Amino acid sequence: MAIKVNKFKCGYCGACVGVCPAGALELVETWIEVDDSCTSCGICAKVCPLGAIEVSK
Amino acid sequence: MKDYYDIVVVGAGPAGSVAAKSAAKKGLSVLLIEKRQEIGDPVRCAEGVSKVWLRKHINPDSRWICADVKGSRIFSPDGSMIEMAEEVAGGEVGYVLERKLFDRALAYESAEAGAEIFVKTRATGLIIEDDFVRGVKVMHQGEEHDIRCKIVIGADGIESKIGRWAGIDTSLKPADIETCAQFLMSGTGIDQDYCYFYLGNEVAPAGYIWIFPKGKDLANVGIGILGSKSGEKTVIQYLEDFVADKFPDARILEIDVGGVPVSGSIERTTANGLILVGDAARQSDPITGGGIINAMEAGKLAGEVAYNAISVGDVSVAKLNEYEKKWRSTIGIEIDNSLIVKNVFIKFTDKELNGLAHSLKGFNFSTMSLIDLLYALFKANRKLLWDLRVLFKNVVKYELDFER
Numbered sequence: 292m293a294i295k296v297n298k299f300k301c302g303y304c305g306a307c308v309g310v311c312p313a314g315a316l317e318l319v320e321t322w323i324e325v326d327d328s329c330t331s332c333g334i335c336a337k338v339c340p341l342g343a344i345e346v347s348k
Numbered sequence: 349m350k351d352y353y354d355i356v357v358v359g360a361g362p363a364g365s366v367a368a369k370s371a372a373k374k375g376l377s378v379l380l381i382e383k384r385q386e387i388g389d390p391v392r393c394a395e396g397v398s399k400v401w402l403r404k405h406i407n408p409d410s411r412w413i414c415a416d417v418k419g420s421r422i423f424s425p426d427g428s429m430i431e432m433a434e435e436v437a438g439g440e441v442g443y444v445l446e447r448k449l450f451d452r453a454l455a456y457e458s459a460e461a462g463a464e465i466f467v468k469t470r471a472t473g474l475i476i477e478d479d480f481v482r483g484v485k486v487m488h489q490g491e492e493h494d495i496r497c498k499i500v501i502g503a504d505g506i507e508s509k510i511g512r513w514a515g516i517d518t519s520l521k522p523a524d525i526e527t528c529a530q531f532l533m534s535g536t537g538i539d540q541d542y543c544y545f546y547l548g549n550e551v552a553p554a555g556y557i558w559i560f561p562k563g564k565d566l567a568n569v570g571i572g573i574l575g576s577k578s579g580e581k582t583v584i585q586y587l588e589d590f591v592a593d594k595f596p597d598a599r600i601l602e603i604d605v606g607g608v609p610v611s612g613s614i615e616r617t618t619a620n621g622l623i624l625v626g627d628a629a630r631q632s633d634p635i636t637g638g639g640i641i642n643a644m645e646a647g648k649l650a651g652e653v654a655y656n657a658i659s660v661g662d663v664s665v666a667k668l669n670e671y672e673k674k675w676r677s678t679i680g681i682e683i684d685n686s687l688i689v690k691n692v693f694i695k696f697t698d699k700e701l702n703g704l705a706h707s708l709k710g711f712n713f714s715t716m717s718l719i720d721l722l723y724a725l726f727k728a729n730r731k732l733l734w735d736l737r738v739l740f741k742n743v744v745k746y747e748l749d750f751e752r
């Protein structure tokens with residue numbers, strides 16, 4: 292997994308899921324799951340309204 | 349839950365509930381699933397809606413109407429204000445809703461029409477055979493089920509996966525999403541008859557701050573900025589700065605966050621056995637970010653087209669093209685026009701925004717339509733007329749009389 296979602300910050304809004312070009316994210320009720328198709332592009336982290344996502348290259 | 353329905357609708361927001369209602373009313377067997385355990389919560393919305401359009405879908409009910417808005421006050425970066433107020437007699441502006449209750453009321457109407465509803469039930473994949481969508485895989489109370497159907501309606505919002513699973517790439521680029529945060533606040537002291545908008549690259553780059561009255565001394569104070577402008581500073585930080593400056597003594601009762609698609613119409617919203625509606629089809633307005641009405645309009649069309657297709661036993665993408673045609677020739681036109689305006693708007697510097705506001709000084713707006721605002725702007729700003737000439741060519745010549 293190349294990103295880390297801080298579940299204590301996340302407001303489970305799904306904006307990150309909508310922008311992920313790889314389809315790596317899913318909003319499952321109140322948390323975000325990441326699968327291994329993530330390419331570390333960082334777009335999700337850029338749009339997250341709460342800054343809850345950290346990308347590690 | 350049965351294992352077969354005519355239609356499965358995924359997502360019980362405005363798009364999904366209205367789609368389920370319109371299909372069930374035609375006599376189809378309909379299942380509406382929602383992954384949340386409470387429909388409508390958490391809220392991802394400023395809750396503003398046009399009265400006239402709302403009434404086409406549901407009778408206004410005081411239980412989910414918080415405020416009745418008479419006009420708007422728009423502030424340019426230097427604080428110049430433009431006021432647009434509807435004449436009180438025959439005033440037809442907007443309501444501010446309580447979405448938690450509104451979404452539930454819409455779902456209730458679909459149930460009344462005969463749809464089955466399951467909450468805490470998430471679509472985890474599609475059943476696809478011979479290139480046709482034939483059903484949905486769902487997770488319900490920790491157990492997986494296959495539910496087969498003739499048509500799936502994907503109403504799964506900004507985080508939609510349904511389209512992607514069927515091969516329609518609905519991913520949004522950073523410039524195609526407004527990323528938003530909102531506080532429900534008490535003690536702002538705003539005039540409850542007005543919606544407030546603040547423009548400027550300092551407060552909300554390529555977006556705006558809104559304050560919508562919510563009754564008593566409550567208000568939704570929120571912000572949307574273009575995804576491509578976000579990152580260095582998060583949206584919530586912009587909002588905290590604004591609120592610290594404007595309402596240092598107000599209290600925050602709720603935090604809402606979310607994204608609105610502002611991409612404009614996407615290429616395809618149907619596949620064999622599949623229709624996308626609402627935010628899942630990226631049908632929200634690219635300039636205002638409003639999506640409730642478009643979601644309901646699309647939901648209604650989808651339910652009707654699904655009925656027509658099932659009646660003749662043809663759910664192919666060719667038959668479902670009826671839906672593409674209908675939404676593109678109605679809400680789609682507005683969406684495309686708004687996209688043109690958006691592309692000009694996001695390039696404005698603060699100086700230009702101030703200039704536009706100054707050019708409107710003394711102009712008396714008796715209606716709140718975008719066209720009226722544009723008309724006034726065009727009269728005073730030749731360059732803007734040039735920038736928006738495509739729009740001018742497309743619609744303005746039909747709707748505006750420049751000799752007026």
Ligand SMILES: Cc1cc2nc3c(=O)[nH]c(=O)nc-3n(C[C@H](O)[C@H](O)[C@H](O)COP(=O)(O)OP(=O)(O)OC[C@H]3O[C@@H](n4cnc5c(N)ncnc54)[C@H](O)[C@@H]3O)c2cc1C
Nearest residue numbers: 359361362363383393394395396471505606626627639640
């Ligand atoms: C901050 C903000 C402010 C806004 N302000 C306004 C406004 O003032 N006026 C306006 O008109 N619009 C506004 N909008 C836009 C508006 O909220 C949306 O356009 C509208 O909610 C779209 O309705 P929908 O039914 O398409 O999607 P949604 O209301 O998002 O509903 C989608 C539903 O699908 C469910 N779902 C998703 N995936 C699955 C799955 N796999 N299985 C089951 N269920 C699933 C979700 O849980 C959700 O309940 C705003 C948006 C934001 C973010």
Ligand code: SF4
Nearest residue numbers: 301302304305307339
């Ligand atoms: S965009 Fe941010 S707040 Fe929203 S679901 Fe993703 S990680 Fe959570």
Ligand code: SF4
Nearest residue numbers: 311329330332333335
């Ligand atoms: S970093 Fe890029 S690929 Fe990975 S989850 Fe975020 S948006 Fe998707």
